[in-house]
Amino acid sequence: MKSREAIFANIRKSLRTGGEDGKRRETVAARIEKHPRGIIPARGQKADRERLEVFRQTVEDAKASIVILGNKDDVPAAVAAYLRSKNLPQSVRHGEDERLSLIPWAKERTLEVTKGASDGAQLASVSYSFAAVAESGTLVMLSGADNPTTLNFLPDHHLVVVDEKDIAGDYESVWDRIRERLGANKMPRVVNWITGPSRSGDIEQTHLLGAHGPRSLHVLVVRSS
Amino acid sequence: MTQTVNSPHFKENARKALDDVFLQQALARSEKGFIERRKAAVEKLPEYDALRDSARDLKDHILAHLDLYLEVYEKNVIASGGHVHWATTAEEANEIILGICQRLNAKTVAKGKSMISEETGLNAYLKKHGIRPIETDLGEYIIQLRGETPSHLIAPALHVTKEQIEADFRRAHTGLPPERNLDEPTSLLAEARAMLREKFLAADVGITGANFLIAETGSSVIVTNEGNGDLTQTLAKAHIVISSIEKVVPTREDAATFLRLLARTASGLDLSVYTTFSTGARRAGDPDGPLEYHVVLLDNGRSNMLGGKFQDMLRCIRCGACMNHCPVFHAVGGHAYGWVYPGPMGAVLTPSLVGVEKGGQLPNASTFCGRCEEVCPVRIPLPKLMRNWREREFELHLQPAAARYGLGLWAAFARRPAIYRATTSLAMKFLRLFGGKGRFRALPLAGGWTRHRDFPAPQGETFQSLWRKRSQKR
Ligand code: SF4
Numbered sequence: 001m002k003s004r005e006a007i008f009a010n011i012r013k014s015l016r017t018g019g020e021d022g023k024r025r026e027t028v029a030a031r032i033e034k035h036p037r038g039i040i041p042a043r044g045q046k047a048d049r050e051r052l053e054v055f056r057q058t059v060e061d062a063k064a065s066i067v068i069l070g071n072k073d074d075v076p077a078a079v080a081a082y083l084r085s086k087n088l089p090q091s092v093r094h095g096e097d098e099r100l101s102l103i104p105w106a107k108e109r110t111l112e113v114t115k116g117a118s119d120g121a122q123l124a125s126v127s128y129s130f131a132a133v134a135e136s137g138t139l140v141m142l143s144g145a146d147n148p149t150t151l152n153f154l155p156d157h158h159l160v161v162v163d164e165k166d167i168a169g170d171y172e173s174v175w176d177r178i179r180e181r182l183g184a185n186k187m188p189r190v191v192n193w194i195t196g197p198s199r200s201g202d203i204e205q206t207h208l209l210g211a212h213g214p215r216s217l218h219v220l221v222v223r224s225s
Numbered sequence: 226m227t228q229t230v231n232s233p234h235f236k237e238n239a240r241k242a243l244d245d246v247f248l249q250q251a252l253a254r255s256e257k258g259f260i261e262r263r264k265a266a267v268e269k270l271p272e273y274d275a276l277r278d279s280a281r282d283l284k285d286h287i288l289a290h291l292d293l294y295l296e297v298y299e300k301n302v303i304a305s306g307g308h309v310h311w312a313t314t315a316e317e318a319n320e321i322i323l324g325i326c327q328r329l330n331a332k333t334v335a336k337g338k339s340m341i342s343e344e345t346g347l348n349a350y351l352k353k354h355g356i357r358p359i360e361t362d363l364g365e366y367i368i369q370l371r372g373e374t375p376s377h378l379i380a381p382a383l384h385v386t387k388e389q390i391e392a393d394f395r396r397a398h399t400g401l402p403p404e405r406n407l408d409e410p411t412s413l414l415a416e417a418r419a420m421l422r423e424k425f426l427a428a429d430v431g432i433t434g435a436n437f438l439i440a441e442t443g444s445s446v447i448v449t450n451e452g453n454g455d456l457t458q459t460l461a462k463a464h465i466v467i468s469s470i471e472k473v474v475p476t477r478e479d480a481a482t483f484l485r486l487l488a489r490t491a492s493g494l495d496l497s498v499y500t501t502f503s504t505g506a507r508r509a510g511d512p513d514g515p516l517e518y519h520v521v522l523l524d525n526g527r528s529n530m531l532g533g534k535f536q537d538m539l540r541c542i543r544c545g546a547c548m549n550h551c552p553v554f555h556a557v558g559g560h561a562y563g564w565v566y567p568g569p570m571g572a573v574l575t576p577s578l579v580g581v582e583k584g585g586q587l588p589n590a591s592t593f594c595g596r597c598e599e600v601c602p603v604r605i606p607l608p609k610l611m612r613n614w615r616e617r618e619f620e621l622h623l624q625p626a627a628a629r630y631g632l633g634l635w636a637a638f639a640r641r642p643a644i645y646r647a648t649t650s651l652a653m654k655f656l657r658l659f660g661g662k663g664r665f666r667a668l669p670l671a672g673g674w675t676r677h678r679d680f681p682a683p684q685g686e687t688f689q690s691l692w693r694k695r696s697q698k699r
Contacts, residue, residue, distance in 0.1 A: 004311035007470065007524045011292045014531035028293040031475045032441050038279050038482035041272045058495065095512070117512040120426060136495040143514060150513045153455050171481040185301060187442045189508050190459075193500035198452040201492065202364035203410040204387050205255045205380060210411075211363060212418060212425075213452025213499065 032185075037172045044135030044169035051134045052221065055167050058137030062196030063209060064217035072099075072222050076108040079159055082218050083111075083124060086157065093118060093155070094126040097146035100161070117148035118155055125151035129162045131174045132219075136195055139219065140174050143190035152192055158214040160194075164224045228315075228346045228374070230583045232563035232575055235590060242557040251384045252555050259549035262493025263600070270489065280486055281604040283479055284540035287471075288531060294440045294473045295522075301443030305505035307518040315345035318523045322347060322432065322465055325519055326356050329462055331429035337447060337454035338362040339434030340543060341467050341523055343375060343565045344578075347432075358432075359424045361453040363417055370397045376559030376567060378545040379491050384558050387413070421453070431461035431515065435468035436542070437483060438520070441476040444504040445520060448487065448497035455501055463517035464503065470522050471539045477502075483542055486602040491544040526578045534613045535577050540603040541570055547597035547607060553590050562587060569597035569607040576614055588614040 012018065046054055052068070059066045067078055083090055091112040094100045105113045118125060127147045131140040139160050143149045152158060168174050171193075178187065198213030209215060231238065242248055267273045287294060299309045312318035318341075326334060334351060336342065336358050348358045348369070360369040364382035368375060370393045375381030382390075391407045394416055407413055433454045437446040445466045447454045458464040474480050480502075488497045507514040530536055548554040548568025559567030564575050564584065572591060576584035588611035597607040 003313045003317060003524075006313050007311055007522075007528055008292050008295075010524070010528035011295075011470075011531060014528055014533065015289065015292070016532060017292075024290055024293060028290050028297065028475070032297060035441065035476040035478045037478050038283070039272050039275050041270060041485070043270070061495070062498075120422065138496055138500075143511060144508070145510050145512050148512045149455070149459050153452050153459065171484075172478055175477045175481075185442050187305070187444055187502060187504040189503070189505060189511060189514050191444075191502040192455070193496065193502075194498065195494070195496045195500075196498050198450065198498055200363045200414060200451050202362070202367065202380065202382050203390060203413055204251075205258050205383070206410060207450075208411055208414050210418070211414065211451035211453070212361065212421065212456055 035175075040170045040172060041135055044133065046134070046169065051167060051169060052164055055132060055134040055137060055221075058134060059196075059219050060137070062137040063199075064137065064196045064219055066219040066221065068221045068223060070223050072102070073104055073107070075103045075161060075220060075222070076105050076111060078220055079126060080108045080111050082157075082159060086216070088123055088157065091122075092124045092126045092159065093122045093151065094128075095145055095147045095151060097128045099128045100126065103161075118150040118153075120150075120154045122151075122155045124157040124159060125155040126159045126161065127151055129160050129166070131177060132162045132167045133171055133174060133193075134167055134169050135171070138171075138193045138195045141192040141194060142178075142188045143192075144188060149190050149192065152194065153213045156210075156215050157218065158194075158197075158216075159218045159220060161220045161222060163222050167221070228343055228565050230564050230575075230579045232579070232584045232587055235561060235563055235586055238561035238563055239557040239590070242561045245558075247386055247389060248384050248558050251386050252558055255380070255383055256549070256555045259545075263490055263546060263549070266489040266493040266495065269495075270485075273486075273489070276482065276486055277602050277604055280482055280542075280602060281540060283474075283482060284603055287474060288536060288539055291471065291473070291531065294475055295470060297475075298438055298440040298443060298473050301440065302505070302518075302520055303443070305443050306508075307443060307505045307520060310519060310521045312521055312523045313525070315523070315525055318345045318467060318521050318525075319347055319350040321521050322467065323351065323354055323356070325463060325465060325517075326351070326430050327354075329429055329517075331356055331462075333357045333359060333424070333428050334430045334432055335425055335428035335457040335461060336360050336365070337431070337433035337449065337457045338365050338381070339432065339467055340375070340378065340565060341434055341469050342432065344469075344525060345467070345523065347467070359421075359428065361421055361425065361451075361457055362449070363414070363451060363453075366417060366421065367393060370394075374560070374565070377548060378543050378566070378568075378570075380545070384560065425456040425460050428457070428461050430463050430465060431457035431459075432465045432467060433458055435466050435472055435520075436487065437480050438468055438473045439475075439477055439480055439502070440473055442502075442504055444477075444502045446480055446484075446500065446502050448484070448500050450492070450494070450498045452499050455499055458501075458503060459514055461515055463519065464506070464515040466503070466518075466520045468520065468522060469527055470524055471527055487542055487544055490546045490600070490602040530577050534617070535573065535610060537605050538570070538573050538577060538610060540605055541574070542603060543570075544602055546600040546602065547605075550596040550600050552592055552594060552596075557590075562590070569611070570605070573605075573607060573610040573614065581614065581617060585614060585618050588612070 090110045093114045129139045130142045197217040198211045200211035310321045351358045360366045367382040377383040435445040488494045506518040554568040562571045572587040
């Protein structure tokens with residue numbers, strides 16, 4: 001505790017304030033409560049189908065692949081096709097998310113679907129994203145049993161389903177949705193913003209895909225009817 | 226045990242760097258990429274400059290209310306089940322982290338990239354106490370194998386060539402077939418990925434830095450392109466965040482403002498691949514994640530910078546752009562600066578944190594070309610702050626020594642006219658790359674000295690020939 005007090009005392013001394021200054025406290029409390037938005041780039045601020053088109057572009061710019069499906073029932077075939085195209089075994093793992101359980105996986109006879117977190121042994125995982133952001137081609141994943149965080153990072157291939165209606169223009173809209181779901185200042189243990197497959201620029205400053213996280217990221221958008 | 230300060234030897238360090246063939250190759254390769262990538266990213270975002278202004282104002286607001294935002298942050302970390310530890314000094318931060326590791330009987334610790342842990346010399350400290358730290362960022366891993374420190378904020382192994390990495394891997398990864406082919410960067414990456422995957426799964430504790438701390442929610446934020454920070458913090462029993470106090474931001478919206486600037490300026494991406502907001506430990510029903518979450522908040526001299534001439538430096542978001550665009554950095558590399566932080570930001574921050582006696586000559590390592598300020602996403606007036614340090618030296622009556630240093634540095638360059646010209650022409654090149662409307666406020670390193678003094682006759686073939694080779698490649 002001594003250090004804590006020393007740090008606060010020194011900050012206040014340097015700022016020449018007593019800390020009990022009511023006006024400063026009000027300013028801080030108001031900013032936290034109102035959480036005003038900053039400058040939001042126009043790029044993502046498009047309506048519906050146009051926003052989807054921006055998202056498709058930004059996802060591809062981030063070196064992920066993307067398919068747009070008319071319907072949830074098309075997901076199994078699209079997953080199987082992706083696995084075939086990468087010469088991968090027909091096997092994926094996903095979490096407890098009800099939206100994933102409702103996908104008719106049995107339509108793909110050879111596709112093995114297991115449930116749970118990853119221990120590093122899986123080559124491909126499927127997650128359902130909470131939201132996405134058109135501005136930068138970003139997927140927003142929340143931790144928990146529905147979509148375990150390890151599925152985002154350990155498998156070589158990460159396949160992510162996102163509903164078209166959940167593609168926001170900007171990050172700020174997604175923060176508001178998280179507030180709606182969890183309460184004013186609450187967060188899940190982890191929020192992962194994922195923008196493209198993992199990469200490293202550490203060998204002679206050339207960007208190479210497939211560092212510690214997935215080597216490739218495949219986004220499956222389910223259109224709103 | 227903090228990171229040793231070798232900054233008083235800048236002149237010597239710089240001379241060695243200029244003669245280091247490998248280093249010169251590595252530096253020559255990197256500069257253009259950084260500059261062009263940033264330029265392309267910035268051109269794609271019309272709101273970029275407006276974002277910079279608002280980020281600057283927001284940082285100033287935060288610093289003026291730093292005590293209060295830290296209070297809110299602490300309250301919310303605790304409310305979400307995390308622990309906050311305060312450290313006035315580097316030693317104290319190391320002791321706190323060691324204490325947590327020992328309580329958990331940790332044998333190995335996985336580490337995400339953290340400049341604050343470089344500042345405290347954490348790796349050496351843990352090793353001394355029988356705990357093995359493993360750096361997991363590829364660049365950090367490479368330099369850990371080499372027994373070196375980072376030479377750049379976001380590209381720690383900037384100074385290493387591909388051939389050197391291959392040799393390091395062959396030396397360190399002894400279990401693998403010696404005849405394996407490591408010619409391609411991709412095979413080096415694949416080998417590092419496989420080696421580190423085992424380490425992630427075996428580590429007892431994961432330590433990461435933080436790019437931002439969010440007061441509103443008590444969250445810490447890290448950005449990586451590799452995903453190493455996420456594996457580090459997800460797979461271990463405990464996640465320890467080590468951060469300095471000025472990283473706090475009020476809200477999630479405010480974090481978004483800085484995140485829009487950080488990756489674009491640092492690496493030319495719209496956003497880093499992984500931006501991770503961590504709040505507390507594993508929750509009921511979570512199938513994965515750490516069981517404990519700790520934040521160690523380090524001051525180490527920062528609270529003294531508030532309210533003074535160098536407060537602006539605390540706006541820094543560690544993007545690395547100022548060094549990417551610095552002709553001196555590109556001539557001598559990061560290690561010559563002699564402590565943790567290189568380039569223009571290091572030249573200002575180092576004397577603030579380690580004292581003007583040890584770091585005071587770094588502000589002389591500048592051509593005052595002004596590029597650093599022009600690219601800084603939070604508009605830190607770096608050249609002005611470097612000049613402030615010179616004035617401060619005068620006030621502290623350090624001037625004779627400082628002047629000797631400055632002169633000595635100039636002389637080190639002047640004895641090798643190619644270096645002097647190179648530094649100048651490098652700066653010119655940078656200006657051209659940017660559209661050429663820059664200006665020089667002063668001649669590199671010499672100031673008013675040149676009019677009144679004689680200098681030893683030029684010599685130094687080594688650099689000249691090197692420079693010629695380098696120029697031919699452009
Ligand atoms: S001083 Fe500015 S340009 Fe340099 S690292 Fe800090 S934020 Fe980036």
